Amino acid sequence: MSDTLQLEPPIQAGRLVLLSPSAATTRALGALVGRLLDPGEVVLLSGGLGAGKTTFTKGLVAALGSSEVVTSPTFTLLRTYASTPVVAHVDCWRLEELNEVVDLALEEVLDDGGIVVVEWGEAAAPLLGAQALIVTISDPGELAASARRIELTDQSGRFRERLEALTPRLAEAAR
Ligand SMILES: Nc1ncnc2c1ncn2[C@@H]1O[C@H](COP(=O)(O)OP(=O)(O)OP(=O)(O)O)[C@@H](O)[C@H]1O
Numbered sequence: 001m002s003d004t005l006q007l008e009p010p011i012q013a014g015r016l017v018l019l020s021p022s023a024a025t026t027r028a029l030g031a032l033v034g035r036l037l038d039p040g041e042v043v044l045l046s047g048g049l050g051a052g053k054t055t056f057t058k059g060l061v062a063a064l065g066s067s068e069v070v071t072s073p074t075f076t077l078l079r080t081y082a083s084t085p086v087v088a089h090v091d092c093w094r095l096e097e098l099n100e101v102v103d104l105a106l107e108e109v110l111d112d113g114g115i116v117v118v119e120w121g122e123a124a125a126p127l128l129g130a131q132a133l134i135v136t137i138s139d140p141g142e143l144a145a146s147a148r149r150i151e152l153t154d155q156s157g158r159f160r161e162r163l164e165a166l167t168p169r170l171a172e173a174a175r
């Protein structure tokens with residue numbers, strides 16, 4: 001498998017499916033995605049335990065200028081990094097009701113121009129899914145243990161052109 005992100009067919013407008021060969025490459029993809037976000041935007045990350053949601057977030061936060069250590073905010077639910085824009089990193093794993101997501105007051109972060117990144121983002125989808133970039137990380141099975149399939153998509157189309165512009169830049173996310 002190549003060291004860089006591989007684009008998987010079929011190529012569809014508004015949807016990118018990639019194979020990442022390593023944690024470092026997933027992190028580099030997080031950085032590329034971080035740089036294409038505007039203030040007030042949302043990334044919902046889904047994928048099982050150890051899929052690579054935090055790894056992706058590490059790259060995203062670092063690319064926005066914070067050198068803080070990024071870990072899953074499993075017990076704190078939300079951590080804010082002093083990047084530009086500020087990133088609010090949320091973990092919905094332990095949340096059982098949508099009200100608990102509502103209580104995190106993420107709309108305020110967004111209104112203030114912050115970026116919201118949510119692990120176990122499915123839980124926040126009823127609230128934020130329509131406007132979010134959705135990143136789904138899965139095990140491609142037949143490949144090396146360190147390979148991940150990463151799908152980038154969105155429901156609104158607001159990210160469509162930016163996802164298309166990302167395609168020629170994927171080689172930057174080398175190991
Ligand atoms: N291609 C890859 N992409 C991402 N992580 C990878 C890859 N290959 C191996 N890994 C490893 O898998 C682990 C992913 O852990 P990470 O904390 O990012 O997962 P997570 O989805 O946030 O899990 P959790 O649900 O427990 O928070 C790390 O140890 C990372 O080094």
Ligand SMILES: [Mg+2]
Binds near residue numbers: 054071
């Ligand atoms: Mg995590």
